[in-house]
Amino acid sequence: MLTVSDLNQYYGQSHILRDVALNIPPGRCVCVMGRNGVGKTTLLRCLMGLSPIRSGRVTFAGRDITKAKPETRAALGIGYVPQGRQIFPVLTVEENLKLPLPWRRGGGQKIPDLIYELFPVLKDMARRRGGDLSGGQQQQLAMARALVLNPTTLLLDEPTEGIQPNVTRDIINVVKRLVAEGLTVVEVEQKTTVAQKVGDLYVIIDRGQVVSEGKMGDLDDETIRSLLSV
Ligand SMILES: Nc1ncnc2c1ncn2[C@@H]1O[C@H](COP(=O)(O)OP(=O)(O)OP(=O)(O)O)[C@@H](O)[C@H]1O
Numbered sequence: 001m002l003t004v005s006d007l008n009q010y011y012g013q014s015h016i017l018r019d020v021a022l023n024i025p026p027g028r029c030v031c032v033m034g035r036n037g038v039g040k041t042t043l044l045r046c047l048m049g050l051s052p053i054r055s056g057r058v059t060f061a062g063r064d065i066t067k068a069k070p071e072t073r074a075a076l077g078i079g080y081v082p083q084g085r086q087i088f089p090v091l092t093v094e095e096n097l098k099l100p101l102p103w104r105r106g107g108g109q110k111i112p113d114l115i116y117e118l119f120p121v122l123k124d125m126a127r128r129r130g131g132d133l134s135g136g137q138q139q140q141l142a143m144a145r146a147l148v149l150n151p152t153t154l155l156l157d158e159p160t161e162g163i164q165p166n167v168t169r170d171i172i173n174v175v176k177r178l179v180a181e182g183l184t185v186v187e188v189e190q191k192t193t194v195a196q197k198v199g200d201l202y203v204i205i206d207r208g209q210v211v212s213e214g215k216m217g218d219l220d221d222e223t224i225r226s227l228l229s230v
């Protein structure tokens with residue numbers, strides 16, 4: 001279980017996240033939704049320990065990780081795929097995937113078979129440079145690289161942003177399969193149609209505050225219209 005309570009975050013004088021509380025149950029996919037600039041990425045960065053928080057508490061698997069460094073959180077099982085992917089463009093696909101192996105939870109010398117099973121396109125492209133892949137393939141590489149670390153919880157920041165429909169479908173299916181197999185996922189998702197396919201629960205952020213949350217099946221048209229439509 002990943003929990004957040006009373007979280008406040010600032011960039012300089014700007015109060016970005018306000019008294020945010022979250023309970024992410026294990027083995028579920030929670031979609032963090034909200035319009036541009038409301039603080040979704042900042043929230044994931046705070047969960048990963050990449051942005052310092054002013055106040056609040058973050059716990060993971062019963063431990064207080066509020067002050068833990070990103071690498072400590074990764075070692076405990078939190079994986080992170082940032083918005084915009086950030087793979088290594090001059091390294092090959094295979095090199096991108098081998099790089100995290102020394103830090104894999106539970107150890108391991110080779111890229112797990114599961115990675116290429118989930119993302120067959122990466123096997124075909126193993127010797128190609130990351131930067132030469134399409135946007136959709138780079139997104140799959142970024143997710144695969146996070147999974148090499150064997151996380152129990154995966155933070156995904158808009159994995160289908162700017163991705164064509166067939167790859168979006170593949171990514172949704174991968175997330176659903178991983179969640180069915182026990183992974184916990186926190187997915188920032190601006191596309192309501194994608195969130196409704198992938199999420200068990202939703203949390204809507206508006207101007208740094210949680211303004212609505214619940215079961216994805218209960219997300220109604222009025223809430224979508226007032227809080228999500230652009
Ligand atoms: N490094 C930074 N320094 C100062 N302000 C920042 C920084 N990063 C983000 N912000 C501001 O914080 C607010 C929240 O940004 P954030 O990236 O978390 O939003 P978001 O919900 O992820 O938006 P998007 O949907 O466009 O990805 C925005 O007003 C943004 O301009």
Ligand SMILES: [Mg+2]
Pocket residue numbers: 040041042083157
């Ligand atoms: Mg963002």
